[in-house]
Amino acid sequence: MALLSLRDVRIHDGVGRRDLVHGVSFALTPGKAVGIVGESGSGKTLTCQAVLGILPEHFAVSGGQIEIEGRDVSTLTQKEWTAVRGTTIGAVFQDPASYLNPSLKVGTQVAEVVRVKKGLGRRDARQRAIELLGAVRLRDPERVYRQYPHELSGGMLQRVLIAAAIAADPKVLIADEATTALDVTVQAEILDLLADLRERTGLALVVVSHDLAVVAQLCDEVLVLRAGETVEQGPVERILYEPRHEYTKLLIAEHEQYGLDRFTEEKELDHVA
Amino acid sequence: MIRRVLRLTSGRIAIGILGFIAFLAVFGPILAPQDPLEGTTDILANPSSAHLLGTDYLGRDVLSRLLDGSRVSVLGAVQVALIALVVGVVPGILSVYFGRAFEWVTLRLADTLVALPFLVFAVAVTALLGNGIPQAMFVVGIMVSPLFYRVARAATLxxxxxxxxxxxxxxxxxxxxxxxxxxxxxxxxxxxxALANTTGVGFVIVSSLTFLGIGVQPPAPTWGGVLASELGYLSFQPWAPLAPTALIMATVWACNLLADAIRDVTGQAGRALLNTRKVADGSAVTA
Amino acid sequence: MSLEVSNLDVHYGRTHALRGASLSVAAGETVGLIGETGSGKSTLARAVVGLVRPSAGRVTVAGEDVTGYRGRRWRALRRRGLVQYVFQDPLRSLDPDLTVEESIVEPLLIQGRPRRAAAERARELAARVHLDEALLSRLPGELSGGQRQRVTVARALITEPRVVILDEPVSALDAATRVRALEFFKQLRASGTALLFISHDLGSVAGIADRIAVLYQGEIVETGPARTIVNAAEHPYTRLLVGSAPTLRSAAADRAEREELRALLQTIGGPA
Known part of the structure; x- marks a missing residue:
């Protein structure tokens, strides 16, 4: 059974009186990773928010169906939503610092999630939080536990948020531009961590990015979104080697002409020769 | 910029009121129907055809006193504001650019002025420079200048x-x-x-200095002075303070209105920015 | 050399932000300066235009040794408009109260050119950076990110500089705009302008830079032709950078290799 499935999901903007997302579909099974590529305003973030039940005011799912573990989310009550978030679906976003309280130690904030979601006592929650900080490969988790958000770098904060997101052992993790604000080497560390979590725990991923390469690195299936429209969808190999839509071709050409791919291709050819 | 201000309704109202006040300041003393200084036996009288706003505790015509006092009051308030502007704003802007030493000295001076007891300073200056309206306004202007200094410095920084x-x-x-x-x-x-607020405060300070015998000498009338004397007879004439109050309020309100209008026309860029931010947020609101 | 930096040291208080950095850009050459947060790349750029005072070393701009310049002499050199700096964030580097045209002509007005001639030049520049002329009377807040970026580029080019420093000029742009911007910079290079292209992302520089310099913890650890840096880097940090940049066909280093490089960098530690 699919952990998460979207069928022709449409999202309507009640103020602008128009659909901003016109039909997004995909299904996610355990251990699988789906990527959504698109520029700002393409509807990728709205899609994630719809899946998490946190669409901003005036926005609503106006068509199609979202199912989490076979349950239609439109039937969920507020209470049931709260139960689903964290335990079935976790999420991390672009600006990690804004999701943490600057005046509390990061460890206690992770421990709080554990206490609420897992019903653990204070001491057990602390123990579990330290384990989680270790699981996201923060060096010296005991020390990080006692630190405040301003003492940590952007990459470390994103790890802390990933730790909080997986605290209640969700089956799906949504990463919405989670590495966009980070340095390239740090971005690679976070992407490696996600790949690692997926392999070790069977965590299914929804990776959202403006960069096709980021998505290609992690995912099996890719959706290319433009102005709310899915312009192309398919297995990552197919998208990369036989793009059909002009926009996808542009995204690929950008990397081939101006990115590292320009040189790495040569390198591969050298190997063959 | 004045043309842009006039395009706003609030700007037109503000400039209208201030124009009227300026008219009073110029022609008030001529328009006064009776001698503002001459007392009559008819004390604390209600408004009548002879005294449109009644008389005060010495039987002087209140309307005449207000009209006659308008020049001194308005000029005084404007003078206070301008002195504060020059003494505060110029060093405030320059403190950012003229190096550490200038910055340090002006900052300490501003702190000192804030800490100085107002009345002691006023008395000291009048002792030094002589007791007159310009000297009194000078004192007040200096005293409120740290406000301008800080506002200008913060904005410049x-x-x-x-x-x-x-x-x-x-x-x-x-x-x-x-x-x-x-x-x-x-x-x-x-x-x-800040200037609008200071002009309002200026009226009040000028009159409170009058009370101490600094600046405007009684029996010469000022708006603040009239208000102060009327307040003493509230139990006889509860309505009497209304007229000077209305004048002071109208002036201060018009100044504030004008300040807002200036902020609106110069801050256009800021607002345009805000609007685009709002639009952008619509598609990318965080959880 | 249009720009030459040798053994440059910059201190911020006790922090040693830049250690003996050397770099040169010839006319018609594009050099990519790669460094991550805190590596000192902005410090280097700011030292070149005199916004930061170096504590040691030399800076030569368009053949003029500016190392000891202060106040008036710097101003006189800058006024000639030989070196320009395009800041990273176009919104913050445009005065919100000035129209697009007023911003673009500012360097010319500072030179004391007549307003009318300057306005004429602004229209030429707008056309050159593909900015709609109707936008000239708008305020920056009313423009899109890509348009604002073109405004800052137009402002920098209006004095026909010989050296242009571009600080992360494409990282905030989306794919289509990014390709157009890079094409534009290539044309600019072809016209003989020296470009110093600063970025945290090797990928966004690889396609346009002739040579690449890699800054790591305030030190330039490697300089070389773009191809060599990407395919045969020597320093482990450069190799990690190459291996970390997301590529489509994942021919770059794999996870295990990155892990190794990270461990290696840990043991080397930063420069003392």
Whole structure:
């Protein structure tokens, strides 16, 4: 059974009186990773928010169906939503610092999630939080536990948020531009961590990015979104080697002409020769 | 900029009221129907055809006193505001550019002025410079100047560190250029607001100094002075303070209105920015 | 050399932000300066235009040794408009109260050119950077990110500089705009302008830079032709950078290799 499935999901903007997302579909099974590529305003973030039940005011799912573990989310009550978030679906976003309280130690904030979601006592929650900080490969988790958000770098904060997101052992993790604000080497560390979590725990991923390469690195299936429209969808190999839509071709050409791919291709050819 | 202010309804109202006040300041003393200083036996009289606003505790015609006092009051308040402006704003802007020593000295001076007991300073200055209206206004202007200093300095600081100023510097701009082209427009709106407030406070201070015998000498009338004397007879004439109060309020309100209008027309860019931010947020609101 | 930096040291208080950095850009050459947060790349750029005072070393701009310049002499040199700096964030580097045209002509007005001639030049520049002329009377807040970026580029080019420093000029742009911007910079290079292209992302520089310099913890650890840096880097940090940049066909280093490089960098530690 699919952990998460979207069928022709449409999202309507009640103020602008128009659909901003016109039909997004995909299904996610355990251990699988789906990527959504698109520029700002393409509807990728709205899609994630719809899946998490946190669409901003005036926005609503106006068509199609979202199912989490076979349950239609439109039937969920507020209470049931709260139960689903964290335990079935976790999420991390672009600006990690804004999701943490600057005046509390990061460890206690992770421990709080554990206490609420897992019903653990204070001491057990602390123990579990330290384990989680270790699981996201923060060096010296005991020390990080006692630190405040301003003492940590952007990459470390994103790890802390990933730790909080997986605290209640969700089956799906949504990463919405989670590495966009980070340095390239740090971005690679976070992407490696996600790949690692997926392999070790069977965590299914929804990776959202403006960069096709980021998505290609992690995912099996890719959706290319433009102005709310899915312009192309398919297995990552197919998208990369036989793009059909002009926009996808542009995204690929950008990397081939101006990115590292320009040189790495040569390198591969050298190997063959 | 004045033309842009006049395009706003609030700007037109403000300039209308201030124009009327200015008219009073120029022609008030001529328009006064009776001698503002001459007492009659008819004390604390109600409004009548002879005394449109009644009389005060010495039987002097209140309308005449208000009209006659308008020049001194308005000039005094304006003088206070202008002195504060020059003494406060100029060093406030320059403190950012003229190096550490100047910055340190002006900051300490501003602190000192705030800490100085107002009345002691006023008495000391009048002892030094003689007791007159210009001296009194000078004292008050100096006393409120730290406000202008701080407002101007804060606004300048935020602009001076901005990237567009750095871009101008890389293009070879001098300090003068940066202040004229970039800083001044940003400093003006908060200064206009401070100026409006200070003008209002000025009326009150001028009259309280009068009470101490500094500046305007009784029996010469001022708006604040009339208000102060009427307040003493509230139990006989509860309505009497209304007239001077209305004048002072109208002036202060018009100043504030004008300040807001200036802020609105110069802050246009800021608002346009805000609007685009709102639109952008619509598609990218965080959880 | 249009720009030459040798053994440059910059201190911020006790922090040693830049250690003996050397770099040169010839006319018609594009050099990519790669460094991550805190590596000192902005410090280097700011030292070149005199916004930061170096504590040691030399800076030569368009053949003129500016190392000891202060106040008036710097201003005189800058006024000639030989070196320009395009800041990273176009919104913050444009005065919100000035129209697009007023911003673009500012360097010319600073030079004391007549307003009318400057306005004429602004229209030429707008056309050159593909900015709609109707936008000239708008305020920056009313423009899109890509348009604002073109405004800052137009402002920098209006004095026909010989050296242009571009700080992360494409990282905030989306794919289509990014390709157009890079094409534009290539044309600019072809016209003989020296470009110093600063970025945290090797990928965004690889396609346009002739040579690449890699800054790591305030030190330039490697300089070389773009191809060599990407395919045969020597320093482990450069190799990690190459291996970390997301590529489509994942021919770059794999996870295990990155892990190794990270461990290696840990043991080397930063420069003392």
């Amino acid at each position: 935020s602009v001076a560190r901005s990237q567009y100023v750095e871009a101008a510097i890389v293009a070879g701009a001098s300090v003068g250029w940066v202040v004229r082209k970039h800083v001044w427009v940003k400093v003006l709106p908060p200064i206009a607001v």
